[in-house]
Amino acid sequence: MSETYYFAYQGGTGEIVEKKSRFIATVAPIASEEEALRFIEQTKKQYWDARHNCTAFTLGSRHQLTRCSDDGEPAGTAGRPMLDVLLKENIHNVAVVVTRYFGGTLLGTGGLVRAYSKAVQTGLAASVILERQAGIRLEISADYGDLGKIQYLMGQQQIPTLNSSYTDSVYLEALVPASLLDSFCQDLTEGTAGKAVLTKGDACSYAVYKGDILLFDREDTL
Incomplete structure (x- = not known):
């Protein structure tokens, strides 16, 4: 597709x-x-x-x-x-x-x-017509000192957060447009001097409606 x-x-x-x-x-x-x-x-x-x-x-x-x-x-x-x-x-x-x-x-x-x-x-x-796009779930683990930089990069490219946890370190699950995945990972690596641990998750597709993320885990097979 x-x-x-x-x-x-x-x-x-x-x-x-x-x-x-x-x-x-x-x-x-x-x-x-x-x-x-x-x-x-x-x-x-x-x-x-x-x-x-x-x-x-x-x-x-x-x-x-x-x-x-x-x-x-x-x-x-x-x-x-x-x-x-x-x-x-x-x-x-x-x-x-x-x-x-x-x-x-x-x-x-x-x-x-x-x-x-x-x-x-x-x-x-x-009618309400939305844009559906291919995305990748990206897990980001980092120190608190890098959180500001990560949030800045995500905000700059309008990449939403699906899940987060803040314990001894920071864990974020980001939803990255498939077309931006490689460049975004490179930006994160450079911005955190390689300290952020990035794990690519499942592919999906999604749309945004009134600020809410609509997730579609399986593409049309028609």
């Missing part, structure tokens, strides 16, 4: 109006094709009286599974443009349904493509 990618953490709903047609975009996080299909079916039931409920979803850290549907709109004017927005924004594990209540005026193929694309963008803007 790539070092980082974006995913839907919380869904949302956005709406636009084009020539009196209402386009309602409903976005949801998904973890499987079954979840995607269930969400789509529930949304279609919610908006059972609409002219169209067009859909798109993508699953996996490399977009291994993608699906879309025009649901009666002219071919290629709804589902594919919706999916293209998700792919262009590099958002994974997300499904979206755009519901259209027809306003009486035809939009043409170009107008439909623009309307469905814009609706998806509005729905995403109303």
Whole structure:
């Protein structure tokens, strides 16, 4: 997988109006094709009286599974443009349904493509989209005299602490972005004159939401 990618953490709903047609975009996080299909079916039931409920979803850290549907709109004017927005924004594990209540005026193929694309963008803007990145747990053991330097280096690179203990010596478990691991370890070694003991732990992936660390111990296998 790539070092980082974006995913839907919380869904949302956005709406636009084009020539009196209402386009309602409903976005949801998904973890499987079954979840995607269930969400789509529930949304279609919610908006059972609409002219169209067009859909798109993508699953996996490399977009291994993608699906879309025009649901009666002219071919290629709804589902594919919706999916293209998700792919262009590099958002994974997300499904979206755009519901259209027809306003009486035809939009043409170009107008439909623009309307469905814009609706998806509005729905995403109303959702919580987070960046998920590969990380390594790094155990740091050091003397108290080196604590200030270690904390400075961690703060400088915005590396969070998962666990800590302060006894006869200092123990910290840091969560280091995989792309920064080698350079950060070198900085720690140089900054403490080689006195800090560094132990690389398990690989994981994580995201940050409102200052909280969300840990994912196992990557998507899709």
